[in-house]
């Protein structure tokens with residue numbers, strides 16, 4: 001069977017992690033993580049926001065495997081500040097370089113420009129990356145069930161918890177959702193994009209939202225661009241959203257963010 005983009009990402013991530021460990025030993029990363037800014041509560045911010053409106057995790061995203069270059073004038077701090085002024089609840093910052101033209105410092109720069117909690121958006125396989133996320137001042141990490149075993153997910157989650165961070169557990173189908181629900185995190189991201197084929201459909205959130213336990217904070221991710229999209233997702237129980245491309249393509253990011261959030265359905 002041919003490799004998917006996720007297989008290719010996993011292969012270079014494992015090489016990258018080995019090389020990072022060789023140049024920056026874990027003990028130094030742990031020291032930096034201990035000295036990082038206090039954690040800003042991520043899930044709590046979303047729960048609060050969606051109790052009166054929508055929770056928005058606004059993504060700082062320069063490029064992607066499916067769309068190539070998305071934004072030319074890309075300054076993470078400027079974009080993050082615009083998101084905050086527009087009413088975003090949290091930030092998501094891509095730190096993966098080969099596929100997303102992201103960088104580790106972008107996370108620190110974006111978070112420091114705002115008072116918002118920030119997610120390290122990357123492909124996590126090793127506790128080293130989790131501690132590194134905290135050293136960059138991350139408040140939350142992402143775990144993608146499509147590319148992790150149950151044991152890996154539980155180990156990475158435990159590490160994040162140990163360092164005080166929240167965990168957004170990402171799923172794309174029922175089998176991944178069932179596995180995700182065995183973890184401790186109560187924050188589930190349903191990715192409308194199939195990361196193996198790039199096919200994107202809001203029906204994925206609609207299908208998986210049904211029958212979710214009451215205590216789950218549901219985040220609908222990817223392919224969302226209009227107030228009507230958000231209203232439709234809200235009708236199926238998702239009031240928090242992870243949005244990147246559609247906002248990154250706007251000239252006025254602050255105004256576009258405010259417009260998207262302006263009229264939440266009850």
Ligand SMILES: O=C(O)c1ccccc1NCC(=O)[C@H](O)[C@H](O)COP(=O)(O)O
Nearest residue numbers: 064065066195221222223242243244245
């Ligand atoms: O965005 C991609 O092309 C992509 C490809 C392979 C793995 C992950 C990918 N994206 C990560 C995401 O899930 C999105 O950046 C995020 O949900 C925001 O999506 P969007 O609003 O559609 O930019």
